[in-house]
Amino acid sequence: MKKFGKKYTEVSKKVDKDKLYTVEEAVKLVKETSITKFDGTVELALNLNIDTKKADQQMRGSIVLPNGLGKTKRICVITKGDNVEVAKKAGADFVGDNDLIEKIQKENWFDFDIIVASPDMMPALGKIGKILGPRGLMPNPKTGTVTNDIAKAIEDIKKGMVEYRADSYGIIHVPVGKISFDNKKLEENISFFVNAILKNKPTTVKGAFVNTVAIAATMGPGIKIDKNSFDK
Numbered sequence: 001m002k003k004f005g006k007k008y009t010e011v012s013k014k015v016d017k018d019k020l021y022t023v024e025e026a027v028k029l030v031k032e033t034s035i036t037k038f039d040g041t042v043e044l045a046l047n048l049n050i051d052t053k054k055a056d057q058q059m060r061g062s063i064v065l066p067n068g069l070g071k072t073k074r075i076c077v078i079t080k081g082d083n084v085e086v087a088k089k090a091g092a093d094f095v096g097d098n099d100l101i102e103k104i105q106k107e108n109w110f111d112f113d114i115i116v117a118s119p120d121m122m123p124a125l126g127k128i129g130k131i132l133g134p135r136g137l138m139p140n141p142k143t144g145t146v147t148n149d150i151a152k153a154i155e156d157i158k159k160g161m162v163e164y165r166a167d168s169y170g171i172i173h174v175p176v177g178k179i180s181f182d183n184k185k186l187e188e189n190i191s192f193f194v195n196a197i198l199k200n201k202p203t204t205v206k207g208a209f210v211n212t213v214a215i216a217a218t219m220g221p222g223i224k225i226d227k228n229s230f231d232k
Helices: 006-012 023-032 083-090 098-107 119-126 129-135 150-159 183-199
Strands: 041-048 060-064 075-078 094-096 114-117 161-165 171-178 210-217 223-225
Touching: 023 183, 023 210, 023 223, 041 183, 060 150, 060 183, 075 098, 075 119, 075 150, 083 094, 083 150, 094 098, 098 119, 098 129, 114 119, 114 150, 119 129, 150 161, 161 171, 171 183, 183 210
Parallel strands: 075 094, 075 114
Antiparallel strands: 041 171, 041 210, 060 161, 210 223
């Protein structure tokens, strides 16, 4: 049985496990139950009524949150030709082609948080898929990280793009901001993300699409949100 620390046990008493909170109540509570000394991240968990074995029910993509994530991501762009200058002007931290792929492969170099690639570089990147895949760094067209519009991809990431993917249990885990955000900004990010997912409900899903919605601070207890708080 998992043992929890004294701080966690104490703040957990503030959360009614049987209650479904409004977004506003949940955000207020997530701040009260944050126990880290650093500026913790607020994580959102969506449990969806999907069968991830079915191709048309595999939820994956990216969403630009209205208030960002409170963290600057280091962007590595794998491209060539005219796109190199485009990427540099757009503010990419690292830009290259086979030289960077080789650096990742041979030097175990990972001084970045996300990779954006032009389609023409995907065959070369595919060769190190076994290195990038387990780290969640492999670019994908569904998340907007494989594109010919390099400038827009960089702009979206800098604005606060969050990538999401439902796991084998149909659960999506994403960050939606920092504890230091004011309440309104967290509320907006949470509602924006959930509503965006609701709009992408696969046509083959019957009945309720969302089973549960919950948020938690880094190392904090989960707080359930009434799913009726969101658009349908």
